[in-house]
Amino acid sequence: MNESLVSKYEDIVTSRGLTYHYLSIPAVDDKPTLLFIHGFPSISYDWYHQINYFSERGFGVVAPDMLGYGGTSKPTDVSFFLHTAIVQDLLDILDAEKVQKAIAVGHDWGAPIISLLSMKHSDRFLGFAWVAVTYQTYGPFPPIDVILEMNIKEFGRPLLGYWKFFEQESAPQIIEKNLESLISVLYPDDPDSWLTLMNQPGEIQAFVENGKTTKRASYLIDEHHSRLLESLRKGGLTSALNWYRCMLGGVNSRIMEGATRYIPEENQFIKKPAFFAVAKKDHVCVYDYSVPLMKKYATGGLKMVEFQGGHWVHLEEPETFNRELEGWIRDTLQQS
Template identity: 40%
Template structure:
């Protein structure tokens, strides 16, 4: 982690926000990877991928996403529209004069990567998604309609926790019950999400009652970093991704032409078999409809596949990259 910290740079994007990002230039003849994290993560959550692909000569651009770490943290959730975030990332690539790039996302980073594919497809060789697959634009369905649709498809509501994360008091509750929150985010047994995160109201009860559950030891290395960065930056920015999903995303999706919903570039989707929120069947269904060049791999982990199966992830991703640029 020491070498990663020393590789950070800063730039102000065209709309004025400062981004902090890890940068490593590609070796001659090698392409670059743009890595976009989700909630509640940081650029450093890609550390295993950074180490692996840097050693192979790939270029790397890995930002703390807006609201996180060393990047600016606006309080207006409309500043987190994914069309704006996508343009921010393109601005960083332009600043570093990066070409021949593949965009890769995890969790909410998959949503931003999806919009990169919708609006800036010509800038990229391909797109990869982990845990959450490609997310097609949603110009009309309400939160309630999405809950009903997913409940019908998988047998239970996977979106219930949004009620806490998008709530006006969400940041306050997390700050007051931070240990329970981190237990819930990084549980040793990922299956507890089905009962303590997915049902409406369950995440709020878990945190406010200071319920504890064993954490996944794979995340303990980063816990001091999380505690430092999130105590300093707060939770208003990170939770804005949920607020804008409920208030703004539908209008933002209308900016995307219908013909851009289908992604014609090569796609890699890394599903996590034990993820009960980003259910693999849903990602596969969307890919079948909108991603004609999709390669789908499944990993025997929960949501945090980048950390829980780094060797398998890196190997599969490297193999796919070589197959599309050969």
Template identity: 35%
Template sequence: MDEALYKQVKTQRGFTYSYYFSPPSPGKPVLFFSHGFPNSSHVWREQVAFFKPLGYGVVVPDMLGYGGTDKPTDPKLYIGTGLAQDVADIFDAEGLTQVIAIGHDWGSYLVSRILNSHSSHVAACAFVAVGYVAPDSSYRYAVTHPEFMTQMVGYDTTAYVRFFIQPDAPEILEKNIDSFLCLGYPEKPEIWKDHMCVDGGARAWLESNRKNPLPSYMTPEIVEHERKALLKGGLTAPLCWYKIMLDDAKDADDATLAPEAHYVAQPLLFVACTRDVVCLPVLGDTSHSKYAKGVLTRKEIDGDHWALESHPAELSAILNEWITGLQI
């Protein structure tokens, strides 16, 4: 993505955010793309390359803890409504009254909180791999009660989280960065099930500095970009996105949202990744059946968690077809 199109803004909370921005052509909507762990705005590069020439406006921040954005290490600063306010400040800085919000991974959590606390800013929303995340304690419960997910899907999809929140996790990930990238982007998705979804599995993988083949979309150039970006900023701040989810401050923050704000009235697209063994499609489907009250569209990509990079043309086509069909 063109570095010349990156801008900076200081939010009301005092954080400096770096974000890519391209204004829309007349009559075209603005698309807001929100990334997750362990990425930066760069992960949306293929979608930006697709939508920008079509005249869509595009805003893609480095989220708090990543890229050119500030990297505080207090998990309480990653509170959901606070993150949503930061993004609303970016919208205000650009004079954007409404966007079509698109999230992936933890970016889906952020889009969810924007919907909850700044609903008027969102004309429609799309979730890739991870569906709408309601303001409740279900994630915390799943992490602290591994038997819950085991009973539901047959194995513990949150085992790796219990390692990520440990004090020594950032140091281990940084020390074994290539091993971490191999685990994060496995050629075979089942590696997550065998090592991320087993207590102690992720730690054992990294401490042994284990490697495995990377998928073809993880070219040497992309791998080097990811490595440098993560080592430059470190992993302490990004891992705060996990830590806050198990903090009482998160539950207190959720309690400030009115019950009616939990529901999504906007058109919602869910792009399920059928080979994702951690963020299983059934989890998004379960959430949407309860909370999506507007027009719900569901599509599938036969790929793992990283559809943005593994199936960029297919994902962009799905998004474009949905966007052009919106009645907004």
């Protein structure tokens, strides 16, 4: 990230009493503001290619360290990770920055958050962009073993085997002792390594427990790598892993409309323009699942761009990603 932008970070205490640390760069003239929402195990610095690119072109940027990461609060109580509450945290930030109309961009766990922003606060946004991870609908969430069985039936293999490790009480301590091991798995030189280490239950746990490493991706440059390690060593993994536990523990079963029903399907369609950067070698959010879901729900218009790499398309192919995202934003503003 351009070092001159480091001073642009601010802190806010949201309406529910949590501190968020976030980058804020005001828009120039009538350019929109982009809200960048990262996932696991990231920090806002993960967006440095996009922060540099779009701020240099006059776009506003708001990029928070999400709950559990960086300079933001790290609650250990999983109930704090209710997605609708996190959505309100982000709206508090936008209100503090006097941003009335934004474009939300979400990667990994940022994807379900912008999905909820689309469902419940579409009037606050010009459009929504999903990066690698597809649109998230909300309803009953099955136990992880049931999900893995469903994966095998539909795709011939499990997809979320690593969730079995992340839900364990011992997972934060194991990872903190072998942090380099986890980072090498999550940012791999060969995205096909996820077919074993991420998809198959038990594999990532054994790998990390034994302190093994695989070749790190070149797109995770030394400065980014150092910042990521420093942040995770300082803050630990207990809070960050609550993003998984809030789903597996049924916390988000409280996301309902009315007293007794989940958000009805008719309220889950994306009514604003949508952008989807789909990764052909993301072996967790697989192409055959993610693309039909986006096509079904993106009724407000969809631009889909295919990338040949893995989960971290905004890091792996930043020039193409930034150009395609900017083009979609330009088209979206012209249509509106």
